[in-house]
Amino acid sequence: MKNIIKQKLLDIQTSYNIKILYACESGSRAWGFASKDSDYDVRFIYVKPLEYYLSLGKKCDVLECELNDTFDINGWDLSKFLYLLAHSNMSAYEWLQSDIIYQKTQIWEEIQDEFLQFFNVSTAIYSYLGIAKTQMSRHIQNKELIKYKKYLYVIRPLIACEYILKYQKPALMNFNNLLESVEISSEVGREIKNLLKFKLESSEKDFKQKSDVLNTFCIEKIDKFNNFLARKKIQKQPYIAKIDDLFLRVLKDERLLV
Known part of the structure; x- marks a missing residue:
């Protein structure tokens, strides 16, 4: 099944003209308590070509690629992922903790340790x-x-x-x-x-x-x-500059030209 999912991700990259930085299993299979009929919850983080982000038009930051009894495959644009990470969105952090990884680029390996600075x-x-x-x-x-x-x-x-x-x-x-x-x-x-x-x-x-x-x-x-x-006062942290820096570093990386 893992090879089938990897091929689906390659097909998604081609069909949507994106580069998948990271893809993993989420949901019950990653949590370790899948039932006999559990589906595969595949989540990925992607970027589009640099020119896409320079347009003034409204941007779509989610791709919902497949949903049926066997597969639930969708992804977030890196910009959305970083924004939610900086606001301690638990789905974002859980994806980082998954033991079932389908795809990971070198640039992702280089920056993933920096994500923890946003955790609250x-x-x-x-x-x-x-x-x-x-x-x-x-x-x-x-x-x-x-x-x-x-x-x-x-x-x-x-x-x-x-x-x-x-x-x-x-x-x-x-x-x-x-x-x-x-x-x-x-x-x-x-x-x-x-x-x-x-x-x-x-x-x-x-x-x-x-x-x-x-x-x-x-x-x-x-x-x-x-x-x-x-007893706690939840304070919002001003992470926008750090998010921008990470985002631009990835977009400018020549290894990710799509």
Whole structure:
């Protein structure tokens, strides 16, 4: 499958006249808890020829290339990626943490360590907590039967908050590695491992009985990080000059002529 995806990316480069700087797997496969029928969530960062950015016309900064039962392939222009990175967008940072990489250019390897300068602990926790709270209220609270993957969509961002608070850096993408890096009770750990086993062996659409242990865990963590953020003032950092510098360095690199 990896070779098929790599070929699709080469075809996308030709069809859209772009250069893909970096491409990776996102979603459940990168998180390490794909179901039997999970699709492939392929994400990439690209640039267009320099002349494209010199036009005064409105620019499209997203390419949605394929969406079906097997593949979900889309990408962001480097300008969008850098802007979101500077605002601690968690999707951007997660792509950087993926263990499944389909394509990476030399210029990307040279600049990727510079991305961490934009990371903000409070903003990152705020982002993950918002995901957890939304999923909790929509899919878990006041329900007896729960689509099991929704539990993971609440638990994973809460564990990510714990990791960020402890290590002061972006959370690991692989959920098992993330889980082993933070402290949780043995009872909660067993429930999460049972949940993962159920998900790996089941369909994306399967439901399971609610878990009082996991519900309590989620509520307590949400309260914890609500209280943490209440004591913090999230400040926006003036990163625009640094973003521009990175962006121009890439665009001017002769190795990326398309």
